[in-house]
Amino acid sequence: MVTFGRYRTVFHAAQEPADAFTDATRELRSWLVDKAKHKDIDISAYDAGRVRLGSGIIFLHNARSDEDGAQTRQWQLREHQDGGYWLSSLVVHAPPKPKNAEPRTWFWLDVEYVRTAHDTDDDRKPIQAAIPGIARKLLAAVHARDHWAELSPTPILIRPDRVEDLLEILTDEERRLPAVVASPHSRIPFDVWRGKVEEVTKFLPGLASLYILDPLAEADFNKAMGGAFGVWGGAVRTYLPDLDPAVDEDAVRHRVLSEPRIQADARRATQLLAGLPRRLAADGRLPGPLSKLSRTVVSVTSSLPKPPSLSEEDTGSSLVAFQREIKDLRQENGELRELFEMAGHEEKKLREEIADSQSDLVDVSADLEAANEKIAELADWVRVLRRRLKEAGRAAEAYVPAEGPTNLPTQLPEVLDRLDGLDRVEFTGDIDVVWKLEEKAQSSTWAQTAWQVVLAFQEYADAVAEGKFKGDFRHWCVEPPSGVAAISAGKVKSDESETVRNNIKMRRQRNLPVPLEVNFLGRVHMWAHIRIGGGAGMSSPRLHFYDDVHGTGKIYIGYLGPHLDVKSTN
Helix, strand or coil, rough: CCEEEEEEEEEEECHHHHHHHHHHHHHHHHHHHHHHCCCCCHHHHHHHCCCCCCCCCEEEEEEEECCCEEEEEEEEEEEEECEEEEEEEEEEEEECCCCCCCCEEEEEEEEEEECCCCCCCCCCCCCCCCCCCCHHHHHHCCCCCCCCCCCCCCCCCCHHHHHHHHHHHHHCCCCCEEEEECCCCCCCCHHHHHHHHHHHHCCCCCCCCEEEHHHHHHHHHHHHHHHHHCCCCEEEEEEECCCCCCHHHHHCCCCCECCCHHHHHHHHHHHHHHHHHHHHHHHHHCCCHHCCCCCCCCCCCCCCCCCCCCCCHHHHHHHHHHHHHHHHHHHHHHHHHHHHHHHHHHHHHHHHHHHHCCCCCCHHHHHHHHHHHHHHHHHHHHHHHHHHHHHHHHHHHHHHCCCCCCCCCCCCHHHHHHHHHHHEEEECCCCHHHHHHHHHCCHHHHHHHHHHHHHHHHHHHHHCCCCCCCCCCHHHHHHHCCCCCCHHHHHHHHCCCCCHHHHHHHHHEEECCCCCCCCCCEEEECCCCEEECCCCCCCCCCEEEEECCCCEEEEEEEEEECCCCEEEEE
């Protein structure tokens, strides 16, 4: 079985379960009624609760309530066509609601074409699902959210009084989907350009949150975002999750579609805008409340036979045979259910692996683009310096090689081995956690970044101990003294959020080991941390540290590994 061109949207709404199930049922029926206008779908069969709605059209439904209060409804429509079938799956899930908390119900919709094993035409062009009518209906019926971001069918107008709200949405750590922001055109009337923006974003509903700045809001937005992250002149910019405006090298992740390209070929511009959000949605990691669910709708109900009409002389033997048949059917039913559960488990496992690969790919791309920009920048500097040396009559010096090559570490454990040669940095964490990162393709890049962090730690600690610097490590990176080792200040976080600090599980994860001379308990909370890697997402490792330069004269690295839990992973 091979699937093609999946459309996926996942969002939540502040609805009680009963209201969400009602909305989903109503919009699902409305969608089927629309489809029945050009397909042989028997709506009366749907209303009667039958499985077969027409020739090659199967509809399954399942409802489940768990002991912890969670409620789930699942619907699945299969429409057989051309050696395969269209599979439309809708899951509406209401997790257990904490006391006095606002209700939150999740919607998960997948539509894809599935080729069966009998379809042997390998040359047939893959079929991509368009935005399904049920998606547009659900987005119009409920207040769909991606945390703070509203998922609307058309771009939301941002006036000056809403710029601050948009900035909070873009930098929200719990935003899962891209946010697409369009700027006004300097020469085309705003209403006309707004129509053009609606046209080129028509394939994005459910895949991204959509916004358009009005002419007065554009300047305020760009001033707040900074030049590297702004959007202007009719351009449309796609801001990926984990946006960090403090890190200039992060800007390359957030692609800009220019006004000339939109004007030259609106059809191609529409496809370009939808391409990446669609791939991220189709293969991305599901939110925590949905991660344990499967789209599989278990509808295995073997019909039990009616008891036979028995005469007195064959009552005994026939009854025994009938009971044996019932037992066999129940056993078969149980085995089928087990197979469905196993298939659901394998689906979830595969889904997680694909999500990991997708996240890794995005991070590797970000690392590569940032590295290429840095190489180009350094190459420009070298050319300028060589030209100046020649102009100063020192041409021979322009091409003198470095005294010795710089050997960067290629493994994270190697970084820790090199700490033996430094007197200001000590690793107190779990080396096994560090080794697990070596399974990732970008581990060598992470090792080099971690080594740059360590060198910056060493020089910072030396400067503080000698009384040459009075700030903390982040201030060292914000305004590094001339010629010292430092890293991008945007990678350094001096503290954690209140959510993390107040959560017992998250606090415990960050309570990390230190020598007894630092703390008599042998542990301290290491709130300060550094992002290792080009991407700002959950897949980029974190280095948690404790600055005790004013005490023992050292910086202690208590953790180097995958991102520890935050609210969005809980």
